[in-house]
Amino acid sequence: MDDLLLADAVLLQQMIDLEGQYARHSARILQDEITARFTKRAPLGQTHAKGFAQMYASAMALAWLYGNYHIYKQSKSPDPIELSNSIYEYEVPFVEAEDYLRAQVPISKGEYTELEANLKFRAFTIAKVSQEAVIVKIKDMYQAQLKEGHSPEYLLQNLNQLLDAAGVTEANPGWLHTHYRNNMMAAYNAGRWAQIEQNEYIEFLIYNAILDGHTTELCKKLHGTVKPKRDKFWNTFHPTNHHGCRSIVTAATREQLKQRKITPSGIKTADIYQNQTAKREHQFKAHPGAALKTIPNSLAMRSIQYELGPAILKYSASSSRGFFSTRMQDLTKSKLSKAAINHAIERRSWLADLVDKAQAAINEPDEAWLAFSPRKNGEFDASIVVIQWQEKAKQAGMAVGFRAFAGGAHTFYTITKDKYEALKQHGAQQIYIKDK
Numbered sequence: 001m002d003d004l005l006l007a008d009a010v011l012l013q014q015m016i017d018l019e020g021q022y023a024r025h026s027a028r029i030l031q032d033e034i035t036a037r038f039t040k041r042a043p044l045g046q047t048h049a050k051g052f053a054q055m056y057a058s059a060m061a062l063a064w065l066y067g068n069y070h071i072y073k074q075s076k077s078p079d080p081i082e083l084s085n086s087i088y089e090y091e092v093p094f095v096e097a098e099d100y101l102r103a104q105v106p107i108s109k110g111e112y113t114e115l116e117a118n119l120k121f122r123a124f125t126i127a128k129v130s131q132e133a134v135i136v137k138i139k140d141m142y143q144a145q146l147k148e149g150h151s152p153e154y155l156l157q158n159l160n161q162l163l164d165a166a167g168v169t170e171a172n173p174g175w176l177h178t179h180y181r182n183n184m185m186a187a188y189n190a191g192r193w194a195q196i197e198q199n200e201y202i203e204f205l206i207y208n209a210i211l212d213g214h215t216t217e218l219c220k221k222l223h224g225t226v227k228p229k230r231d232k233f234w235n236t237f238h239p240t241n242h243h244g245c246r247s248i249v250t251a252a253t254r255e256q257l258k259q260r261k262i263t264p265s266g267i268k269t270a271d272i273y274q275n276q277t278a279k280r281e282h283q284f285k286a287h288p289g290a291a292l293k294t295i296p297n298s299l300a301m302r303s304i305q306y307e308l309g310p311a312i313l314k315y316s317a318s319s320s321r322g323f324f325s326t327r328m329q330d331l332t333k334s335k336l337s338k339a340a341i342n343h344a345i346e347r348r349s350w351l352a353d354l355v356d357k358a359q360a361a362i363n364e365p366d367e368a369w370l371a372f373s374p375r376k377n378g379e380f381d382a383s384i385v386v387i388q389w390q391e392k393a394k395q396a397g398m399a400v401g402f403r404a405f406a407g408g409a410h411t412f413y414t415i416t417k418d419k420y421e422a423l424k425q426h427g428a429q430q431i432y433i434k435d436k
Contacts, residue, residue, distance in 0.1 A: 001224065001262050005208045008250045011070050012210065015063065015188050016246065019180045022059045026180070027173040029055060031163055034135060038142075038159055052131060053315060056123035056183070058098065060292070061116060063184040065101035067191025071251055072105050075199055105195075110326075117320035118292065118405045119187070121382050124315045125295055125303060130179055132306040138162050178244060185240045186284075186291045189248060193238075193288040196229060196251050204257055204264070205229045205249040207237070218278040219247050225265045226257070235287050236269060242283040293381060293405075300372070300380035309372055310427030316382065317370045317429040323405075324370070324384075324431045331386065331402055331409075332363055340409040351412065354398065358412035361388035361398040368432035369423060370404060384431070385423065387415060394420060 029051050102112060141162050142155055155162070160169065167175030196202050206226050209219035218241055227233045229251075239247035257263070273279040284291075295303075303309055317324065336359050344351045344358070351358075365386035373383035382404035389397040399415040402408065415423075 001206065001226075001260055004206065004250050004252060004256065004260075005224075007074075008070075008208050008248060009210065012208075012246065012248055015066060015184070016181075018062070018066070019059075019177065019184050022055065022184070023173040023176040023180045024170050026052065026055045026176055027168055027170045030131065030134070030168050030176070031160075031170070033131070034138065034163060034168065035159055037135060038138075039156060053120075053124040053127040056127040057116075057120045059180060059184050060119040060123050060187045062098050062101065063187035064115065064119070064191035064194075064292075065098060065105060067188040067193075068105045068107070068195050069101050069191075071192050071195035071199070071202075074251065075195065075201065113323050113326070114405055117316070117323040120319050121312070121316040121404070122292060122295065123183075124319075125299060125308075125312050126179070126183060128308045128312055129299055129302045129306065132308065133302065134166055134168055134175065138166050141165065181244050181246070182240065185245060186288070189239055190288040190292050192248065192251075196249075197289065199251075201253050202251040203228060203254050204252045205234060205238075206252055207239070207247065208250045209247040214244075214246075216242060216245075216278070216281045217275055218242060218272070218281040219245065221272050221275055221278050222247070225267055226252075226262055227264055233269070236285050237272070237282075238287055240284055240291075242281050245284070294375065294379040295381060297378040297380070300374075310429075313370050313372070313382070313427050313429045317431050321431075327384070327405075328368060328432045331368075331384065332365065334362060334408050335359065336362065336400075336412070337408050340411055343411045344413060347411075348413070351414075354412075354414070357388075357398045358400055358409075361386055361400050361412070362409060364388060364434075365432065366397070366434045367430060369428040370431050371423060371426065371428040373401065373403075385428070386432075387420070 033052060107115075145155055145162075146152065163169050164172045167173060167177075196205070204226055205228075207219075207222040207224060209215055209223040211220065211223065215223075219239075222237060222241075225233075225237075234249070238249060239245050241247065252262075273282075303312060336355065341352075341355055366389050368384055368386045371383050371385055372380055374380050384402045384404050385399050386402070387397050387399045395417050397415050397420075398412065399419075400409050400412040403410060
């Protein structure tokens with residue numbers, strides 16, 4: 001088993017090195033943006049905001065592609081143990097690295113455009129919320145030092161000291177390292193899973209943790225666990241599992257296990273949770289296939305607290321304009337599913353008489369909006385709301401909701417002028433309007 005785990009450990013270290021590069025580069029951008037915010041006493045310009053968000057989006061995309069690439073290349077060898085990495089051999093820049101990986105992995109343009117749009121939405125949300133959170137932190141430090149007798153002029157002249165203490169400078173990017181570790185590892189593991197899931201020869205997964213002084217009790221307990229890739233165990237314990245988690249799962253074929261005389265592990269959730277420290281450390285429980293598709297409740301709540309919803313949706317609509325144009329073309333050809341009809345009727349039984357009107361709204365919408373949408377589990381994602389009005393005054397109409405990046409309609413409802421105005425007030429962005 002050790003040879004399989006060691007080969008992946010080498011690749012994982014390269015991933016960790018990438019995290020460090022992104023964190024240091026982002027620190028320069030964020031430091032400039034926060035300094036401008038404090039010294040100019042004005043909101044950041046759109047160029048600054050995009051710079052930090054685009055760096056996050058680039059990091060997520062590259063990490064996903066990197067994970068996908070690693071598994072894909074390994075699967076091309078009868079016994080995948082060694083893998084050279086052209087990116088590191090030539091030290092290509094971030095943009096070129098992303099282009100290189102896109103050319104290496106078998107993913108269609110349409111699939112990647114969808115992934116990229118989703119990543120941009122999630123990355124910009126993280127970037128904006130993170131930026132505001134650190135600004136609030138620095139403001140608190142600023143106020144505390146004012147109370148200690150320092151003048152505003154002195155503090156502004158020495159703003160870098162506050163930024164350094166907050167962990168957002170190139171010399172001390174510790175705060176950014178945590179954010180990049182969590183999100184890039186989630187994207188990296190999701191990219192690996194995308195290849196693992198579709199590869200019929202990969203039948204088993206082995207939990208692979210970096211064992212050093214920073215390893216949590218949870219990852220120590222899980223290290224070396226062998227289970228079939230479809231085992232429900234991985235729905236709970238597939239990394240990442242906590243803040244700063246550096247673990248992955250190593251893919252293995254049945255033949256590889258047989259050659260090494262490895263048998264599946266019998267360990268269960270209860271066995272792991274007997275260790276109370278490990279149980280407390282288990283913070284993230286989302287499968288990698290779903291980890292990048294939603295916004296955690298805590299992040300969504302802070303975006304509301306900081307009133308960032310409109311900016312996030314505006315950026316997503318603008319930066320993924322081509323994707324949403326294609327998405328709208330596809331949506332207008334779709335049909336209401338039984339699940340969507342049942343979802344709507346369970347809430348309002350009288351909607352059973354309006355199914356045909358809902359279908360008409362899908363086929364011939366007057367307009368469509370990108371909005372935030374809560375899920376039952378408390379997480380959020382983006383949705384597309386298509387609307388067909390009954391008359392030009394827009395007093396009443398039919399609305400149908402879709403997940404923004406993939407899938408068919410999930411519900412429909414009647415919409416009034418008041419509901420329409422509320423939709424816009426909450427920051428929804430128009431992505432389609434019918435030609436007059």
